[in-house]
């Protein structure tokens with residue numbers, strides 16, 4: 001029996017582990033894939049305070065080292081469900097069952113991808129899923145952004161501030177985001193929008209050189225030279241296995257505010273997997289600290 005089990009070892013889970021260990025709790029951190037989470041896919045991070053530039057892998061390793069230094073237990077396993085046993089919680093995984101007084105869910109989310117052959121190879125070489133994270137690397141260049149929802153529109157407006165030209169590629173014949181953002185975008189002289197269009201190929205010569213497009217109505221094909229492609233077609237949390245223990249919103253995010261409390265006593269949530277406006281490393285770390293201290297208070301209040 002541990003005091004706290006943390007599900008997921010991204011920035012939120014690693015920070016939660018750090019705070020819980022420093023509060024003298026026993027901690028088991030369970031991760032199914034990559035210690036470090038999404039950030040391990042980022043070759044360059046420039047918005048983590050105090051570090052001018054660092055690779056995502058290096059940052060993740062430093063976070064993990066710090067947690068290990070404080071003596072957290074770790075387990076490589078996939079959590080498949082959590083059961084509320086009253087006095088404690090039982091966490092079922094593909095490597096067996098574990099028990100704790102409190103659980104912090106830090107399962108993150110994944111960016112939806114286009115599903116193109118060389119897409120993964122080009123991450124950090126022109127393909128990005130986050131304009132806030134990577135937009136500045138493309139100042140003065142021609143880029144394209146895929147999507148027509150609020151995130152894509154907001155990111156297109158932001159990118160048009162410093163990129164030479166922005167092409168918005170939308171698969172439907174209309175934008176699904178707010179009209180206010182659409183008209184903001186229409187007023188930008190360096191933005192072109194193409195509707196009913198799909199990205200069919202990423203052209204590369206070690207890094208992204210351009211994209212091939214196909215109009216889904218006419219079948220017409222074209223090529224666009226761009227140095228950057230931002231994919232803003234949504235994120236997907238993987239919270240299905242938690243829906244019996246806590247409430248998810250219509251998009252699958254665990255419903256919680258800045259307090260990181262769920263509807264279930266003893267179950268806390270932190271990072272990209274919860275309902276929130278900004279999904280970044282710093283906000284995930286912030287949640288991790290808040291959730292860990294809330295879990296510590298919960299455990300202490302039962303004594």
Ligand SMILES: Cc1cc2nc3c(=O)[nH]c(=O)nc-3n(C[C@H](O)[C@H](O)[C@H](O)COP(=O)(O)OP(=O)(O)OC[C@H]3O[C@@H](n4cnc5c(N)ncnc54)[C@H](O)[C@@H]3O)c2cc1C
Nearest residue numbers: 008010011012032037038042079108133271272280281284
């Ligand atoms: C390519 C890329 C570049 C980015 N660049 C930046 C940047 O420059 N700056 C910035 O601030 N943000 C950046 N981000 C966003 C940032 O990485 C995320 O906001 C942050 O990692 C969220 O942290 P998290 O701990 O909430 O979730 P995640 O990092 O998603 O971690 C969740 C972890 O939980 C694990 N997990 C999920 N389900 C289970 C389960 N059932 N059992 C066990 N483990 C589970 C996952 O494997 C994962 O390791 C980038 C994201 C990507 C993809």
